[in-house]
Amino acid sequence: MGDDGVMYAPKEVLPAYKEKIVPLADIILPNQWEAELLTDTTITTESDVLTTINLLHERGPHTVVLTSSNLSTDPNVLTGYASCVKDGKKTCVKMAVDKLDAMFIGAGDLFAALWIAWQDKHPDDLEVLKLLA
Numbered sequence: 001m002g003d004d005g006v007m008y009a010p011k012e013v014l015p016a017y018k019e020k021i022v023p024l025a026d027i028i029l030p031n032q033w034e035a036e037l038l039t040d041t042t043i044t045t046e047s048d049v050l051t052t053i054n055l056l057h058e059r060g061p062h063t064v065v066l067t068s069s070n071l072s073t074d075p076n077v078l079t080g081y082a083s084c085v086k087d088g089k090k091t092c093v094k095m096a097v098d099k100l101d102a103m104f105i106g107a108g109d110l111f112a113a114l115w116i117a118w119q120d121k122h123p124d125d126l127e128v129l130k131l132l133a
């Protein structure tokens, strides 16, 4: 959808993402900014992360992965969060990635492709899946 305050799609389609596309999805992998945009929230704490992830679960997806956030206090670490709901039980893990000093276009797309493939192989195992980060 976008990065750092810039949407790749026209902003007019945002309501369709919120109301139509998210409810159709089983797995969504927004970065922090995308998650905030989809839920009209602002994330400044881990508690906010959980609130935002829950709002997204409530719309339908059983898996919500916040691929990156600005919550890490270590400039060399990128922090993400993954949450799955199965049989009414929610599991959430935190992912810490060694941050490279560069900006990668397409990292989110690549991450999503890898995650979806591995989640198909390890459907209930966030501890394995978080190793992708």
Ligand SMILES: Nc1ncnc2c1ncn2[C@@H]1O[C@H](COP(=O)(O)OP(=O)(O)O)[C@@H](O)[C@H]1O
Pocket (backbone or CB within 6 Å): 002, 003, 030, 031, 066, 067, 068, 078, 080, 097, 098, 099, 100, 101, 102, 103, 104, 105, 106, 107, 108, 109, 111, 132, 133
């Ligand atoms: N600077 C970076 N250093 C190391 N890994 C990165 C970096 N940027 C992205 N990644 C990896 O790619 C994944 C997706 O990146 P992210 O920036 O969250 O997606 P998007 O491109 O959608 O904003 C991250 O979870 C991380 O694993």
Ligand SMILES: Cc1ncc(COP(=O)(O)O)c(C=O)c1O
Pocket (backbone or CB within 6 Å): 001, 002, 003, 008, 104, 105, 106, 107, 108, 109, 110
């Ligand atoms: C126009 C455009 N640029 C860049 C990207 C890459 O996005 P990301 O870096 O979030 O994977 C996309 C993803 O769909 C895109 O549509």
